[in-house]
Amino acid sequence: MPPRHVVFGGLRIDYLISAEGEVTLGQCGGNALYAAAGAALWSDAVGVVSRAGTNYPFGWLAAFEAAGVDTSGVQRLPFDAEMRTFFAHAPGGDRVEGDPAAHFARLGRPVPNDLQTYHQPTADEADAAYAALRIQPDDVPPAFRHADGYHLAPMSYASQLALVEALRGWGAPLITADPGEAWMTPQRRDDVAQILRHIDVFLPSEMEVATLLGAMPVTDAARWFADHGPRVVVIKRGAAGSLIYETATRRFTPVPIYPAQVRDVTGAGDAFCGAFLVGYARAGDALAAARRGAVAASLVVEGIGAPYALSVPPYEATTRLRWMDAGE
Numbered sequence: 001m002p003p004r005h006v007v008f009g010g011l012r013i014d015y016l017i018s019a020e021g022e023v024t025l026g027q028c029g030g031n032a033l034y035a036a037a038g039a040a041l042w043s044d045a046v047g048v049v050s051r052a053g054t055n056y057p058f059g060w061l062a063a064f065e066a067a068g069v070d071t072s073g074v075q076r077l078p079f080d081a082e083m084r085t086f087f088a089h090a091p092g093g094d095r096v097e098g099d100p101a102a103h104f105a106r107l108g109r110p111v112p113n114d115l116q117t118y119h120q121p122t123a124d125e126a127d128a129a130y131a132a133l134r135i136q137p138d139d140v141p142p143a144f145r146h147a148d149g150y151h152l153a154p155m156s157y158a159s160q161l162a163l164v165e166a167l168r169g170w171g172a173p174l175i176t177a178d179p180g181e182a183w184m185t186p187q188r189r190d191d192v193a194q195i196l197r198h199i200d201v202f203l204p205s206e207m208e209v210a211t212l213l214g215a216m217p218v219t220d221a222a223r224w225f226a227d228h229g230p231r232v233v234v235i236k237r238g239a240a241g242s243l244i245y246e247t248a249t250r251r252f253t254p255v256p257i258y259p260a261q262v263r264d265v266t267g268a269g270d271a272f273c274g275a276f277l278v279g280y281a282r283a284g285d286a287l288a289a290a291r292r293g294a295v296a297a298s299l300v301v302e303g304i305g306a307p308y309a310l311s312v313p314p315y316e317a318t319t320r321l322r323w324m325d326a327g328e
Contacts, residue, residue, distance in 0.1 A: 201233075
């Protein structure tokens, strides 16, 4: 069965330190797989489009395939590529990337062998460092081009713009997008506005909103985004939940988180977006979609790694959704 809900993004080998100091090395990560996990909680017809080098552990995709996720859109490059990501979560919720030596020294531990050669690209270096991993419209299998909805996880501006333009050209009925943190800057407001013209639902984090628009109240920021094209704006606010703004009604709706037992927050926002895609594609109801997103995020943060949420019994997601619905 061709996928009805398609996510685009990166596959990564994650090395991370949690806010509590828990170290995880060589974990299955990447925003594409976290988004796919969130979508797969609510759909049995999810597809993934990404790129990976020969050094990526492709066996990790088996857990997603077993859950019904179509990974035929993952392009296997004929050479190695930089697939590693290192980051540390701060107690306040911030995520710091790069400089593993400093973070392991803080824990009194040596830098793991796999990270001895790791170099976090600067903003200026990133385009060249990850050029081979940029998704292109030609990467999308023909069977993926007639889905009910598409989600673009954070990626380079060039890739995201090329993809949204191609999807619109193919007649995509629904496009949702989470922006790339690197290009949500004041100097690139015009670039952001250009992408917004092609998007139905925009899902930035509150931090990205502040970086782009400064101290503007979050409600005014949501209106600014909506004025440039999207019919729905969802601002992800971490532990404070999310805020929905619907252009047609000019209505704001706050959505709380599901109170989970947090172990690792990596990928929570991506899982939210994947679940939102499915919910909104099926019913066009932003509140119902955001509640599914909140449930997906709650399941992701209780474990480590992108496949974790796939191992949770299906009834757990529906039970949590009923709890969210009962809060009306």
